[in-house]
Amino acid sequence: MKKIDITTNINGIRLYSCIMNASGALCSTEKELSNLLKSSSGAIVTKSCTDKPRKGNIKPRYFEWDIGSINSMGLPNLGIDFYINFLDGITTNKPIFLSISGLSLEENYLLIQKANSSTKINAIEINLSCPNILKKKEILGYEFDTVYNFLKNVFRLNNKKHIGIKLPPYFNDNDIRNMAFIINKFPISFITCINSLPNGLFINSIKESTVIYPNKGFGGIGGTIIKSFALANIFKFSSFLRKDISIIGCGGISSGIDIFDHILCGASAVQVGTQFIKEGISVFDRLKNELILFLKKKKYYSINNFIGNLNKN
Numbered sequence: 001m002k003k004i005d006i007t008t009n010i011n012g013i014r015l016y017s018c019i020m021n022a023s024g025a026l027c028s029t030e031k032e033l034s035n036l037l038k039s040s041s042g043a044i045v046t047k048s049c050t051d052k053p054r055k056g057n058i059k060p061r062y063f064e065w066d067i068g069s070i071n072s073m074g075l076p077n078l079g080i081d082f083y084i085n086f087l088d089g090i091t092t093n094k095p096i097f098l099s100i101s102g103l104s105l106e107e108n109y110l111l112i113q114k115a116n117s118s119t120k121i122n123a124i125e126i127n128l129s130c131p132n133i134l135k136k137k138e139i140l141g142y143e144f145d146t147v148y149n150f151l152k153n154v155f156r157l158n159n160k161k162h163i164g165i166k167l168p169p170y171f172n173d174n175d176i177r178n179m180a181f182i183i184n185k186f187p188i189s190f191i192t193c194i195n196s197l198p199n200g201l202f203i204n205s206i207k208e209s210t211v212i213y214p215n216k217g218f219g220g221i222g223g224t225i226i227k228s229f230a231l232a233n234i235f236k237f238s239s240f241l242r243k244d245i246s247i248i249g250c251g252g253i254s255s256g257i258d259i260f261d262h263i264l265c266g267a268s269a270v271q272v273g274t275q276f277i278k279e280g281i282s283v284f285d286r287l288k289n290e291l292i293l294f295l296k297k298k299k300y301y302s303i304n305n306f307i308g309n310l311n312k313n
């Protein structure tokens, strides 16, 4: 029986499994990162960090139900120095993605410079989807001119790491086309799409109240209900982006077939957020087994056999 190969390559970064965690899902503390190290995930993505540690928003700030999750975490993290020290002290063959989410553009430049000094970090995933980032609480990824100027400055730095950006979901063709046009001007290694759907609301009908406290109950939506938006963004970006830019799919993955679908739409690897939080570290073994089983049925022996091969009818 031929072995099924689920290794992948993100612009030269080799992963022995195409399945990794999404930033923010059980990847903030030393214990959580150590668990990820021991797991069968193909890479480690850290919680988006800021320069100084942050406690984040008041609790409850995360809630999940059968088909989704809502969160308004407020970027609780231990600060970049903790993540760099921790990562530089470990031995692993898994690639390390440091996620950063500065509260200003200047803070992001500082974070990138600090990350460049690490010996273990392979890639920096810049979170362009966090609503805290600008004073007016706009999501940076929706401010096209600002993103362009920001990236210009990022690539003026003496970067020693792969640079990728994590994007919010876009809901029309033109936005994806315009964002791809900007991205194509820079030596970006990968994009990750999508981050949570912003500004959702989930309520408790019995208590007649919101389920999370910060932000009047509004928050980012993840989980099964956002999968279609993730697939649409991956598929559209893959047709507009330069071919050397890899796509990491994220959003609504809870089964091996979900992973297959992300890859079919153009992702070279995937990240799992809500389902990882729900199920814990064993999710990576289960998803890997389900993916392999499905590929066997389809008679695919490598994910390279079908990346981006969705029939357009």
Ligand SMILES: Cc1cc2nc3c(=O)[nH]c(=O)nc-3n(C[C@H](O)[C@H](O)[C@H](O)COP(=O)(O)O)c2cc1C
Binding pocket: 022, 023, 024, 025, 047, 048, 062, 069, 070, 071, 073, 075, 099, 101, 127, 166, 194, 195, 196, 221, 222, 223, 224, 226, 250, 251, 252, 253, 271, 272, 273, 274, 275
């Ligand atoms: C509790 C929680 C915290 C998150 N924190 C971050 C974060 O710090 N940085 C980031 O880029 N995305 C963050 N996200 C978004 C996820 O990485 C992911 O993009 C989103 O949840 C969609 O994936 P999913 O459907 O698998 O949950 C967070 C999501 C959740 C549920």
